[in-house]
Amino acid sequence: MRKIYVIGIGAGDPDHLTLQAAKAIGRTDVFFLLDKGETKQSLIDLRERLIRGYSHPRKRIVEGRDPDRDRTPADYTGTIADWRTRRSQVIEGLIDEHLGDGEIGAILVWGDPSLYDSTIAILEEILARGATTFEYEVIPGISSVSALAAKHRIALNRVGRPFQVTTGRRLAEGWPDGVDDVVVMLDAQQAFTAYPDAEIYWGAYVSTEDEILASGRVADVADEIVTTRTAARERHGWIMDTYLLRRSAPPQAWARPAGRAHALRPGVVGADQPTGSITIDSPGSMIASMAMMRSPATVKLSAIRAPWGVCTRAPAVPSTVAGIAPCARPTKNRAASPAPRTGAAGSAARMTTSGRAGRAGR
Numbered sequence: 001m002r003k004i005y006v007i008g009i010g011a012g013d014p015d016h017l018t019l020q021a022a023k024a025i026g027r028t029d030v031f032f033l034l035d036k037g038e039t040k041q042s043l044i045d046l047r048e049r050l051i052r053g054y055s056h057p058r059k060r061i062v063e064g065r066d067p068d069r070d071r072t073p074a075d076y077t078g079t080i081a082d083w084r085t086r087r088s089q090v091i092e093g094l095i096d097e098h099l100g101d102g103e104i105g106a107i108l109v110w111g112d113p114s115l116y117d118s119t120i121a122i123l124e125e126i127l128a129r130g131a132t133t134f135e136y137e138v139i140p141g142i143s144s145v146s147a148l149a150a151k152h153r154i155a156l157n158r159v160g161r162p163f164q165v166t167t168g169r170r171l172a173e174g175w176p177d178g179v180d181d182v183v184v185m186l187d188a189q190q191a192f193t194a195y196p197d198a199e200i201y202w203g204a205y206v207s208t209e210d211e212i213l214a215s216g217r218v219a220d221v222a223d224e225i226v227t228t229r230t231a232a233r234e235r236h237g238w239i240m241d242t243y244l245l246r247r248s249a250p251p252q253a254w255a256r257p258a259g260r261a262h263a264l265r266p267g268v269v270g271a272d273q274p275t276g277s278i279t280i281d282s283p284g285s286m287i288a289s290m291a292m293m294r295s296p297a298t299v300k301l302s303a304i305r306a307p308w309g310v311c312t313r314a315p316a317v318p319s320t321v322a323g324i325a326p327c328a329r330p331t332k333n334r335a336a337s338p339a340p341r342t343g344a345a346g347s348a349a350r351m352t353t354s355g356r357a358g359r360a361g362r
């Protein structure tokens, strides 16, 4: 029986390769590479580098031409299905021609094979046609989403809450229901610009030597991201960027009563509960949510509980919610406090680049 490994190779850094993936590369007899054209040569380069580094000397490398496709189709689903079928025919031809009985083949997949990648579906399509037989195994890889989150030092979800991974095309149709944290991939149209109040954690060529990161309130950083993205795309001939969009949730979603419990409701926050207290995930998100309430009422909060404990007794704050200052972190329990942060959590716009000389430094 022939066997094929579908190997996730990570999102650009050769060190993303897992031990499991390296071992699978070492067992592979035939590598199948799909040439995506000159402009994405660096994607091919990483694969060749990993093959050189971990394969056995008798391995063979065979290349097929990735079929072209319409990038702005009227019928997106139909166009992708057709493209996938044409790709499956190319790969099936390579398997038939080059993979002998008892041999192991491998397809090296960018990031993780389970995330916006068609390799698994293509192999299933080939098997479903019935003319070519093999078994296959999937080796997970570090996705660009994990790499992005690591570089920004963020978790993708907030406590007990879901997040969604979607495409720029879908985000352009509207913010997804039921989530306040959205990871966006494959966004050629910069759909984030429609959400100026959200926080964005953006990265292009993440974990490669050309990496560019930016974070902040969309209203503050969108222009810079769009300009930087356009320039980088022109320079490279292609771009791969991903981002997390995080919006403030309605307070009911995260605030829970504590002490003399009272509900948080837009417009009546604490106005009639001068001695109440509320438990919050972070002072930053609380202030953002307070601002969302647009309460004209006097806001009185007797105590604010942050993750490190009750941190201040706030005086009655007159008039606007904007007058509420973040509670100071107490000196005791400081060891248990989260590390100081920069970037979007503090609403400070930030842009970093790495790699070649001539770019703005960190």
Ligand SMILES: C[S@@+](CC[C@H](N)C(=O)[O-])C[C@H]1O[C@@H](n2cnc3c(N)ncnc32)[C@H](O)[C@@H]1O
Pocket: 011, 012, 110, 111, 112, 113, 114, 115, 116, 117, 142, 143, 144, 145, 184, 185, 186, 187, 203, 204, 205, 206, 207, 208, 239, 240, 241, 242
């Ligand atoms: C076809 S999907 C493949 C995703 C891949 N399987 C993964 O796990 O990351 C391509 C999209 O992934 C994202 N992407 C892949 N590599 C990236 C990187 N190094 N930096 C930023 N985004 C990346 C971009 O949104 C790009 O449009």
